[in-house]
Each structure stands twice: as C-alpha cells, then as structure tokens.
Amino acid sequence: MNKETIQELAKYILDAQDNLQEIKKITLNLYPNLSIDDAYLIQEDVICEKIKRGDKISGPKMGLTSLAKLSQMNVTDPIYGFVFNSMIISEAMNISNFIHPKVEPEIGFVMAEDIKGANVTKEDILKKVKYIFPAMEIIDSRYKNFDFTLPDVIADNTSAAGAVFGTYVALGKNIDLAKVEVSLKINGQTVGNGAGAAVMEHPANSVACLANMLFKKGKFIKAGEPILTGGITAAYKLSKGDVVAAVFNSGLGSVQFRVI
Ligand code: OOG
Numbered sequence: 001m002n003k004e005t006i007q008e009l010a011k012y013i014l015d016a017q018d019n020l021q022e023i024k025k026i027t028l029n030l031y032p033n034l035s036i037d038d039a040y041l042i043q044e045d046v047i048c049e050k051i052k053r054g055d056k057i058s059g060p061k062m063g064l065t066s067l068a069k070l071s072q073m074n075v076t077d078p079i080y081g082f083v084f085n086s087m088i089i090s091e092a093m094n095i096s097n098f099i100h101p102k103v104e105p106e107i108g109f110v111m112a113e114d115i116k117g118a119n120v121t122k123e124d125i126l127k128k129v130k131y132i133f134p135a136m137e138i139i140d141s142r143y144k145n146f147d148f149t150l151p152d153v154i155a156d157n158t159s160a161a162g163a164v165f166g167t168y169v170a171l172g173k174n175i176d177l178a179k180v181e182v183s184l185k186i187n188g189q190t191v192g193n194g195a196g197a198a199v200m201e202h203p204a205n206s207v208a209c210l211a212n213m214l215f216k217k218g219k220f221i222k223a224g225e226p227i228l229t230g231g232i233t234a235a236y237k238l239s240k241g242d243v244v245a246a247v248f249n250s251g252l253g254s255v256q257f258r259v260i
C-alpha cells in the first residue's frame with residue numbers, strides 16, 4: 001500500500017473521530033485485503049496526526065488478550081495501540097464526546113526500566129515491573145456497530161478512546177496477578193466478573209507480548225509509562241448517568257467514574 005493511501009485511510013479514521021460519526025470498516029469495500037502490516041502503518045499515521053495536533057502518548061495498550069474479548073469481537077489475535085493524554089478520565093466522562101462507548105476492566109503495569117527485545121518473557125516482565133494498577137478502558141470503535149476485522153481495528157488505534165487509571169501499587173510477593181479477581185459494576189449491578197488469568201493466562205504475558213510486537217516495529221516499552229494489558233471481561237455499553245466501578249481484590253484496589 002503506498003504512502004498516499006495510508007495517509008488517506010488515516011484521515012478517514014481521524015475524520016470519524018472528529019465528527020463522532022461511525023464509518024464503514026475499511027475492509028468492507030475500500031480495501032478488503034488490507035494487511036496487518038499496512039493496518040499498523042495506518043495506525044502510526046493516525047498517531048502522528050494526533051501528536052501534530054498537540055496530543056501526547058500516555059502509554060501503550062494491548063487489546064484482544066482474553067477469550068471474553070476475542071469471542072465478543074469475533075477476532076483471533078492480540079493487537080496493540082496507544083492511549084493518549086487527552087483520553088485520560090479522572091472522575092467523569094462526557095458521553096457526548098463519544099460515538100458508542102463501552103467499558104472494560106483491565107490490569108495496568110508500569111515498568112521500572114525500558115523493555116526492548118524480541119524474546120521477552122513473563123518472567124522478564126515480573127522481574128522489572130515497578131507498579132501495577134487497577135484500570136478501566138473506554139473503547140469507542142469508529143466503525144459501525146463495533147463490527148471490524150483485525151486489520152480494521154488495528155488501523156483504528158484499537159478503538160482507544162478513554163482510560164481511567166487507579167492508584168499505583170507495588171507488586172508484592174503476596175499478589176498473584178493470575179488470581180486477582182475483578183467485578184465490573186454499573187450502577188451497583190455486577191455486569192462482568194473475571195480473573196487476571198483470563199488475560200493470556202497471566203497479564204505479564206500480555207506485557208511480554210507487547211514488548212515483542214513493538215520490537216518488530218522498532219519500538220519498545222518505556223520505563224514509567226502506564227500500560228494496559230487488555231480487557232478481562234467482555235466490554236459493556238455505557239449510558240449517560242451511569243456510575244461505573246471496577247472492584248479488584250488482592251490489594252489491587254478499585255477504580256470508578258461517572259458518565260455525564
Ligand atoms: C478493540 C479493543 C480491544 C481490549 O482490551 O481487548 C481492547 C475493541 O474491542 O473494540 O482494548
């Protein structure tokens with residue numbers, strides 16, 4: 001795919017985001033054979049444009065790392081994208097800035113040092129983790145009805161639209177992240193439950209996978225940046241007035257926000 005086409009498709013996605021207007025997926029009739037590699041080039045262009053507009057990358061995110069997510073979205077492989085500073089939500093999210101947002105609970109990581117390499121393992125990550133944190137991601141696919149193929153969602157920066165980060169905690173020996181359980185509550189009702197093991201058997205596997213995928217593109221995980229490891233449960237639709245909480249056990253704490 002040539003540079004012009006990549007830029008055109010990046011603009012197609014950015015326009016959807018700017019106008020809060022759902023678009024047809026790229027693979028529907030524009031480019032049915034869009035490759036994963038070209039999709040990441042489109043994503044890179046989307047990211048460059050956002051940086052040109054003055055936004056800054058907060059950190060990377062993994063997506064589609066649990067069976068709950070893979071089967072909900074009907075795709076097969078993990079992907080990565082980037083959360084921007086403008087997406088961080090502290091207490092309330094204004095739903096009028098989104099198309100059809102959904103929320104999912106995630107475990108976050110912060111590394112003590114840069115992670116750069118082709119064969120990074122879960123053990124490497126666990127040796128070098130500085131903090132973990134409870135989080136929720138707000139995803140808002142720019143595609144109609146959240147219907148996409150893997151290349152489509154990669155090009156769309158993996159539906160990244162919002163993130164709520166809880167308090168950083170040290171990963172003590174007493175916390176087994178595979179066993180940490182989370183309940184996602186909307187207006188006091190539990191809508192989803194899951195354990196850390198849902199994310200590639202252990203969320204540190206997701207961080208290792210991220211490092212290895214980034215390395216293939218000449219990128220790496222930077223010390224200190226918050227990393228999202230992927231939704232533990234399926235994602236749930238948000239409505240105005242919702243009060244949303246992800247309540248983790250094992251000392252990870254909880255995180256909440258309101259939809260206004
Ligand atoms: C794609 C983004 C997936 C996750 O945590 O699995 C993702 C989507 O479901 O729209 O962020």
Ligand code: MG
Binds near residue numbers: 104
């Ligand atoms: Mg996510």
